Amino acid sequence: MRHGHWVLITTLSGLLLITPARADDELRQALAVIKALKKEGRGNEDAGPAWKTVVSKGSAALLPTLEAFDDTNPIASNWLRPAIDVIVNAERSVGRKLPADQLEAFATNTKFAPSARRLAYELLIAQDPDAKARLLPGFLNDKSPDLRRDAIANELAILDKSAKPSIRADLEKLFAASRDQDQVELIAQKLKAHGVTVSVPEHFGFITQFALIGPFDGPEGKGLTTVHPPEMAKAATGQFKGKDNAEIKWITATTTDRYGTFDLNKLLGKHKNAVAYALAVVVAEKETPCEIRATSITSVKIFLNQKEIFARDEYHHGDPLDAHIGKGLLKKGENVIVLKVCQNDQKEPWAQDWKFKLRVCDDTGGPISGLTQLPPNGGPPIKLGYIPPGSETHEEEKK
Amino acid sequence: MKHKFLTIAFTLVLAANGTAADWTQFKGPNATGVSPEKNLPTEWSKEQGIKWKATLPSRGVSSPVVAGNRIYITCSSGTRDDRLHVLCFDAPTGKQLWHRQLQATGGTSCHPKSCMAANTPVADESGVYALFATGDLVAFDADGTLRWYRSLVGDYPTITNQVGMASSPILVGDRLIVPMDNSGESFIAAIDIKYGKNIWKTDRPQVINWTTPLVRKTDNTIEVLFAGPTGLTAYDAANGKQRWNFREGRGSIPTGVLEGDSLYLPVGGVSKFKLTNQGLIEKPEWSAATLRPGMPSPLVYAGKVFTADGDGIIACADARNGKLLYKERTKGAYSASPIGADGKVYFLNESGVCTVLDAKADTLEVLATNDLGDETLGTPAISDGVIFIRTSKALYAIGK
Numbered sequence: 001m002r003h004g005h006w007v008l009i010t011t012l013s014g015l016l017l018i019t020p021a022r023a024d025d026e027l028r029q030a031l032a033v034i035k036a037l038k039k040e041g042r043g044n045e046d047a048g049p050a051w052k053t054v055v056s057k058g059s060a061a062l063l064p065t066l067e068a069f070d071d072t073n074p075i076a077s078n079w080l081r082p083a084i085d086v087i088v089n090a091e092r093s094v095g096r097k098l099p100a101d102q103l104e105a106f107a108t109n110t111k112f113a114p115s116a117r118r119l120a121y122e123l124l125i126a127q128d129p130d131a132k133a134r135l136l137p138g139f140l141n142d143k144s145p146d147l148r149r150d151a152i153a154n155e156l157a158i159l160d161k162s163a164k165p166s167i168r169a170d171l172e173k174l175f176a177a178s179r180d181q182d183q184v185e186l187i188a189q190k191l192k193a194h195g196v197t198v199s200v201p202e203h204f205g206f207i208t209q210f211a212l213i214g215p216f217d218g219p220e221g222k223g224l225t226t227v228h229p230p231e232m233a234k235a236a237t238g239q240f241k242g243k244d245n246a247e248i249k250w251i252t253a254t255t256t257d258r259y260g261t262f263d264l265n266k267l268l269g270k271h272k273n274a275v276a277y278a279l280a281v282v283v284a285e286k287e288t289p290c291e292i293r294a295t296s297i298t299s300v301k302i303f304l305n306q307k308e309i310f311a312r313d314e315y316h317h318g319d320p321l322d323a324h325i326g327k328g329l330l331k332k333g334e335n336v337i338v339l340k341v342c343q344n345d346q347k348e349p350w351a352q353d354w355k356f357k358l359r360v361c362d363d364t365g366g367p368i369s370g371l372t373q374l375p376p377n378g379g380p381p382i383k384l385g386y387i388p389p390g391s392e393t394h395e396e397e398k399k
Numbered sequence: 400m401k402h403k404f405l406t407i408a409f410t411l412v413l414a415a416n417g418t419a420a421d422w423t424q425f426k427g428p429n430a431t432g433v434s435p436e437k438n439l440p441t442e443w444s445k446e447q448g449i450k451w452k453a454t455l456p457s458r459g460v461s462s463p464v465v466a467g468n469r470i471y472i473t474c475s476s477g478t479r480d481d482r483l484h485v486l487c488f489d490a491p492t493g494k495q496l497w498h499r500q501l502q503a504t505g506g507t508s509c510h511p512k513s514c515m516a517a518n519t520p521v522a523d524e525s526g527v528y529a530l531f532a533t534g535d536l537v538a539f540d541a542d543g544t545l546r547w548y549r550s551l552v553g554d555y556p557t558i559t560n561q562v563g564m565a566s567s568p569i570l571v572g573d574r575l576i577v578p579m580d581n582s583g584e585s586f587i588a589a590i591d592i593k594y595g596k597n598i599w600k601t602d603r604p605q606v607i608n609w610t611t612p613l614v615r616k617t618d619n620t621i622e623v624l625f626a627g628p629t630g631l632t633a634y635d636a637a638n639g640k641q642r643w644n645f646r647e648g649r650g651s652i653p654t655g656v657l658e659g660d661s662l663y664l665p666v667g668g669v670s671k672f673k674l675t676n677q678g679l680i681e682k683p684e685w686s687a688a689t690l691r692p693g694m695p696s697p698l699v700y701a702g703k704v705f706t707a708d709g710d711g712i713i714a715c716a717d718a719r720n721g722k723l724l725y726k727e728r729t730k731g732a733y734s735a736s737p738i739g740a741d742g743k744v745y746f747l748n749e750s751g752v753c754t755v756l757d758a759k760a761d762t763l764e765v766l767a768t769n770d771l772g773d774e775t776l777g778t779p780a781i782s783d784g785v786i787f788i789r790t791s792k793a794l795y796a797i798g799k
Contacts, residue, residue, distance in 0.1 A: 039553060039554045040549075040554050040596065040597060041547065041549055041590075041594060041595045041596040041597070042596075044547045044594040044595050044596060045594050047547070048545075048546060048547060048594070051544075051545050052544065055544075074502065074504045074550060074553065075504075075548070075549075075550050075553055077502060078501045078502060078504065078535065078537075078548050078550065079545065079548055081499075081500055081501055081502060082499040082500065082501070082539075082543075082545045083545070085497075085498065085499050085500060085543075086497075086543065086544075089497070089498075115502055145478075145479070146477065146478070149478060180478065311557075312557075312559055312583075313557070313559075313582060313583065313605075314559045314560075314561060314582035314583070315582070317508075317560065317561035317562045317582065317607065318508050318509070318510070318561035318562060319561075320508045320561070323506070323508055323561065
């Protein structure tokens, strides 16, 4: 029933938005000025008056302003966001309702920026709380992380109150849709209680087998910028002069950690002012945009097919999951991913970790279908996140 | 040209400090944590002594600021702590005047005690300037009109501090001084308050730091004093050029106190230095190692220096010589800086308990212990006979 309703909403949405609200020229020009803003405040002189023009248009500017959001242009979106606040407050202060149909059509039309769609959804449910139950089921696989999260939470709440025979299949569907670590773990637990085992590392797409090499020299303050040959490696071959002129060569390492942790202190030994590289070969069935997400408490660079796609030079300040995100394009066939992980020479007991996690996913943080990894020791391709059955461990729980 | 800037700027510095009733920036109009107001409340609870209480949309560890009868406050929310809020309330009534939101453009990782609304905004009669730990920087007019917005991480993409940034911006005339010490591109910058563009931007060491700059006037210069990993550095507010650096004045979390030509720095416990037109006399007048400012900045008030730390230790020394008067453990840890007014010192701990001390007493004289029963990490503000305390859920106006 809900699915049928959703189809209807989506169809109506399309119809409504075929003819988007017609912005007058002044409004269109004002929005264009804001969308043209550049770095370091370039364009701010014009954007201020343009912003006032947008809000002066009142409710007529609501939809055009939402449409002007562009998540690849966060500067403009953050100029537009407070304009929405002003327009909406002005409408509410005189007791006028927002155009619910248009907001619903906007929120469900995935051609618009996820952040703007989320905002439209919030404006709608503030006015029409029933819209929540109506719309959330359609957001299970949404690009907006917040819409997706709320949709999953909503479905979980429904499942908790029901004893549906399809609960396993429903939970498996939610597991596939989930992206946030807490929801992934919660659903995995619920599935386990129903006798279904799912793989969290496979869901996240962690690389569980790497070729490693190190330590190379990472002079104080320059570890990340000091270039060593593995950065441009096409394969885990060759041996090199490492730290203190020692001969070093590639080794292979496998993790059974549920979150794909590789502890370099254990694998390569404890070193200071040092650099290590981890290399994995990922095979894509077709050309695919991807995100390569690393977790490390020390400085990292991410390379995809010999091209640097991310760098962050920061040591021992925290290692939240996915702190480092490189965006790239996987080519069809074999792709070489290299992660550079540095260590500095801090002496404090809390500044000794030298470890990493790395996963390959889509831009929502979800698995990419048809992706496999070539094990560094040879053998047939494995799924990303593969850990032999029964051997999974949880490093975080050991702390 | 420089002389003109100096004259205008210092006039505006004074103007930015606002009326006696205003509390415009971190630790108040003079950045000392001291208010000249009288007849301030001593006792209150969740139910009593509250003038008004306004619900906040979410958490924040920044302080409220007050200018022109308007209270500005920042919050952050969301599963990823990536929604940034600036709110304005009418000070006499607590009525919410406006609420604006932004989407974080920088990283949102931080220590669990902090959040993205950690930097205290700064206000003047014309509006408010809010910097978030995400590097998002925004100016709103007093009526909520967006004046300008900058994504500093968009401008300088290597900015990063996964412990969470908290240094607060300050106003010097028509310039917003933005401290941005972090592990990536670090700088202190003067940004014009009209359009949000850089007037100057001076490189800083790439090390995280949470202190807030101070400002002082010499005979011919307005100096911005900024303590960081390489010492206390004085910058010319006109052009951002370094004037002098005092290596032993290194800072990381608490901010010093400037009182006339005396500078109390949280180094070696707390140390008192003399400033001259040329810089700082490097030999301290005294150092009190027994004073241990933790995260809270020290307070200099009523001829005494007060400190509080994460273990609940309150210490007090004679400001003339650094001699310890008392040092006692109280309940709970402190993050908020103590503030002084009306002969009292207000120590707000992290769980909403405010211990009010008699500032004149040479021993620990507790006048009252007041519990709001909620997390309180931001430093309170004082304005027009009222103490403003932000908890994780609400903004309280305490007084009549």
